[in-house]
Amino acid sequence: MKKKPSALMRRLKYFSPIDRYNDNHTQETYEDREWENVYRKRWQHDKVIRSTHGVNCTGSCSWNIYVKDGIVTWEGQELNYPTTGPDMPDFEPRGCPRGASFSWYIYSPLRVKYPYVRGVLWSVWQEELQNNESPLDAWKSIVENPEKARKYKQARGKGGFIRANWDEVLQLVSASLLYTVMKYGPDRNVGFSPIPAMSMLSHAAGSRFMQLMGGPMLSFYDWYADLPPASPQIWGDQTDVPESSDWYNSGYIMTWGSNVPMTRTPDAHFLAEVRYKGTKVVSVSPDFAESTKFADDWISVKQGTDGALAMAMGHVILQEFYVDNQVEYFTKYAKQYTDFPFFVTLKQKGDQFVADRFLNAADIGRETKLEEWKPVLWNENTNDFATPHGTMGSRWDNEKKWNLRLEDEETGEKIDPRLSLLGMEESIGTVQIPYFSDDGNKVLERTIPVKKVMTEEGEVFVTTVYDLTLANYGVNRGLGGQEPKDFNDDVPFTPAWQEKMTGVKRELIIQIAREFAQNAVDTNGRSMIIVGAGINHWFNSDTIYRAVLNLVLLVGAQGVNGGGWAHYVGQEKLRPAEGWQTIAMAKDWQGPPKLQNGTSFFYFVTDQWRYEDTPVGHLASPVEGNARYQHHGDYNVLAARLGWLPSYPTFEKNGIELYKEAVAAGATTQEEIGKYVAQKLKEKELKFAIEDPDNKNNFPRNLFVWRANLISSSGKGHEYFLKHLLGTTNGLMNDDSDSLRPEEIKWHEEAPEGKLDLLINLDFRMAGTALYSDIVLPASTWYEKHDLSSTDMHPFVHPFNPAIGSPWEARSDWDIFTSLSKAVSDLAKKIDFEPMKEVVATPLLHDTPQELAQPLGKIKDWSKGECEPIPGKTMPQIHVVERDYKTIYDKMTALGPNVGKQPIGTKGISWSAEKEYEQLKSKLGVVRTDSIAKGCPDIKEAINAAEAVLTLSSTTNGHMAVKAWEALEKQTDLKLRDLAEEREEECFTFEQITAQPKTVITSPAFTGSEKGGRRYSPFTTNVERLIPWRTITGRQSFYLDHDMMKEFGETMATFKPILQHKPFRKSRPEVEGKEITLNYLTPHNKWSIHSMYFDSLPMLTLFRGGPTVWMNKEDAAEAGVADNDWIECFNRNGVVVARAVVTHRIPRGMAFMHHAQDRHINVPGTKLTSNRGGTHNSPTRIHVKPTHMIGGYGQLSYGFNYYGPTGNQRDLNVVIRKLKEVDWLED
Secondary structure, eight states: OOOOOOHHHHHHGGGSOOOEETTTTEEOOOOOOTTHHHHHSTTOOSEEEEEOOOSSSSOOOOEEEEEETTEEEEEEEOOOOOOOOTTSOOSOSOOOHHHHTGGGGGGSTTBOOSOEEEHHHHHHHHHHHHHOSSHHHHHHHHHTSHHHHHHHHTTTTSOOEEEOOHHHHHHHHHHHHHHHHHHTOGGGEEEEOOOGGGSHHHHHHHHHHHHHHTOOEEOOTTTTTOSOTHHHHHHSOSOOOOOGGGGGGOSEEEEESOOHHHHSGGGHHHHHHHHTTTOEEEEEOSSOOGGGGGOSEEEOOOTTOHHHHHHHHHHHHHIIIIISSOOHHHHHHHHHHBSTTBEEEEEEETTEEEEEEEOBTTTTTOOOTTGGGOBOEEETTTTEEEOBTTSHHHHHSSSSOOSOOSBBTTTOOBOOBOOOOTTTOSEEEEEEEEEOOTTOOEEEEEEEEEEEEEETTEEEEEEEHHHHHHHHHTOOOSOOTTOOSSTTSOSTTSHHHHHHHHOOOHHHHHHHHHHHHHHHHHHTSOEEEEEOHHHHSSTTHHHHHHHHHHHHHHTTOTTSTTOEEEEOSSOOOOSSHHHHHHHHTTTTTOOOOOEEOHHHHHHHHTTGGGGOOSOGGGGSOTTTOSOSOSSHHHHHHHHHHTTSSOOSSOBSSOHHHHHHHHHHTTOOSHHHHHHHHHHHHHTTSSOBGGGSTTSGGGSOOEEEEESOOIIIIIOSSHHHIIIIIIOSOOOOOOOOTTSOOOSSSOOOSSOOSOOOSEEEEEESBOOHHHHHOSEEEEBOOTTSSOEEEEOSSSSBEEEEOOSSOOOTTOBOHHHHHHHHHHHHHHHHHHTTOOOEEEEEEEOOBTTSGGGGSSGGGOOOOGGGTSSOOOBTTTBOEEEEEEEOGGGHHHHHTBOOTHHHHSOEEETTEEEOOHHHHHHHHHHHOBOOSSSTTTTSBBOOSHHHHHHHHHHTOTTTBHHHHHHHHHHHHHHHOOOOTHHHHTTTTOBOOHHHHHHSOOBOOOOTTSSSOOGGGOOOOTTHHHHHHOOOOSSSSSSBOSOOOOHHHHHTTOSSOOOOOOOOOOSOSSOOOOOOSOOEEEEEEOOOOSSOBTTBTTTOHHHHTTSOSSOEEEEEHHHHHHTTOOTTOEEEEEETTEEEEEEEEEESSSOTTEEEOOSOOOSSSSOOEETTTTEEOOOTTTTOOOOOOGGGGOOSBTTBSBBTTTBSOOOOOOSOEEEEEEOSOOOOOOO
């Protein structure tokens, strides 16, 4: 090989003559070109691994991870998705700039590399370990000593972490857990991790551990306000929506509060592509959003008034397509698939009527099972009442008539449902309709046809849901009364009326409503509304959604490919549901799981309930009169007491001690123990913990947070979290000295601070929650572990695969919780922690017979003597669960025998998995150690757990799918197995889905069909296969007849204005120059996904690199703020310091602070709090809505992430002013 010249000789060539050619356009050079190899080798790699991202973006995009010399060098979009078929765009490529930059985190300064413990805590822990024989005694000496506890709690958020080794940290955590179990009860140990679908096994790891420990898991979908409560209300289903490719089947699309290009980036191409087919797109958005660029028409609606807009559109559709003209497709759809034909009883109020409850089979003297749960309608064929198939009563009476065949379940006669009593009415009456306004609530008087019916209770008047709906919307049928004469009458809910509410011209609303309905006429329902957080994060989001969703019901669009609703807020669709539930809830070993609704939990533990100042009576229906309570928290106590909502910690006593007391009193069976608990509650010798949340015995003690940034991203009421839950420095400017006092909750004059003993965070980056935690454990990234992901947006289950081993001392979530379970078991053995039994309370659950617990929607409170406390009927169910903490590790790492012995299932149906359990023993191997797990399938490794999930789920195992459909056939007397039998022999494996994505198998776990390559759309099996909705009528619901819905005037869709929360209730900071008060909104971010990527260098360089607040240019001018000025944005709840983005894109009266801007990037101080500014959630506070707490009544029954109060945060106002001095607090 020729020897290279020295560097000196190469440099001397600079002075040599240069040869030139081509008229001096080309010259020879002697410069070294080795630097070019950097670029040539930039794309070299040793291997490519398929993985995905678990960030709750709903994308679930498959990515290729490129590795060279053991280092991730870059990532690229995978391109081998199965085809969607001819004449349809494919899913690929999927991805976004945020995901394309993820590998930066792996080696970034933010990476959590080792276990960290707060130094103040660690020093006192080491000291007490030396002074005490047992780790439990050492922990006791810390947390039961107020001075020692206060010292380390006040250090939260102030740095001071030190590196520790895994064994020592796990010993500390184990001691805290076991001490809490012994002293306070297992339900004082709590876990929070959101959105399991984004990384199923990582979530299941901690959830499984918590359930084995007896600790509750907190819900998230409702807490994030991603849950649309209208979905359970209307359909009895949490959220089932079309995959994004089904947009391409639509003939008319409205994007309503959903910014598709920004928040659904991987799927936005379908919205662009469908326009080439001629599909019209309408954008409903206050601001000129990215989605508006896709639109043919832009409806710039005033924020929070979307319900008024939707009500006016419904008015147009009902007037022109139901009354003035009858569209056969619409009326046929309404008769069979909605509750329009069902009768509602009317209460007389003077010479007027008030709508009450559904008329049922018991009322008309029909002798049948569960007759109170069988609403009735009028059969045109027989000119008589009929009890149709498919009601909730026929779901649970085991008579195989739970289907939507139009037949009378008693006589078998064919039914032609009558929609209206008009034409056969006995009289025309006036019905009172509640109307809500900032100017004061009032009663509307509308006319309806009515009929007398003789019932067991005497003569009552009735009308139909359809007649009530027309009256509610103010549709003119020529019956007289206060109905408007035409669309230009300024009467609720006409186009003219909405104009002054929304700012949208009436002519545009009339045009869009007509187009939307006419397209449905022309295409048999292919009109779609894509909805999202823009309308779902309000206090009254459910009334907004019901008004919007009524539109798709009125035009027969739901259950039709290319039609219906499309709600995409949160990656909620976990497709392999049954297998995941079995592992995550530890159902293979024990039950029931403890599952707590997150919003209620945080509302009480952060003491936000102490700061209520708006009486509930202001929100109540003017028709009904007074509200039951004036304090929102009292409704939550009622809900816990009646079994509507879960409530953990449950009782003021340790559940283990309560069991011992019951046994000592002579109770032996679970039923007897339940009666003992009920009696003690009735006699007030036992209380629910929620009745005294500020009693130290009722505090949560240990909180695990993983796969989440609770403190800085989702913690609505951030400063309340810091003050009351964590006990550290905060920016709260509110006080509770003259707030509303509750009736049902004990008031302590001095509010506790620092309720939590230990906050344990698992993360791969040092984000906000980690900065406030006591212990931070280094977690593997998405490129370093095995896991599964799925989403609403596409029909695939994607794998995570480790492209590299976990660097430094990081471990996967599965390995961390497995290690912790080992530490707990070892410590339990060391101190001889004997097995014990615990009293466990659970709510009345949806999709079980417990949803029949409280008929007729009547509220009967046993604490007021209105009925007896009966477990599982008028109060929570009571169970007894045995816990052996010495065997936690053995159970954690093995798939327990219950899988083979007990039925598996979902949504009220079940079947045997015995065969699959035996297959898993062969596939995974069995545990061979001499323990309780001996002979069980081995799931010590996450990839084995993933294989178990795939094998046990009906969407990923054809045999399970067929068995699931056969189970539903037995309930419905329908032929359904053909939906899956073409794929009966398929069983997904982890290796298969790593090679290429596979479309999931059609399953009754969901309501759509993928049979034959069909694009998934929800409720198509309900419409085409006549499977009932899981509601009281078995149909889609326009009317909700629970007493609580009547109390708040929400039996039908209506418009409710946003809450008028002033920035300050009394004293406020001094005015310093110009300022402005604006509505404070927190939409999703363009440069991050929640708080992820907000702090990554690639994303920081794309915008302004830190917190920003967007303002209208005229609002900014009024406040004396110029673009890029530092501002203070504050109210009584807290203060944000950010830079102003001044724009013409958003209207006056609102400010945008994009969601989840953490406070560790470029946040200066503020003199308002003498601290740094807070997070986007500092100005927010939780407002719980009583109607979301209903339970024990049909579809209005509790389910984890299915129904419950939402963590809404938009009905707030802030003061914005220019920051006088930018102080980085570095002195």
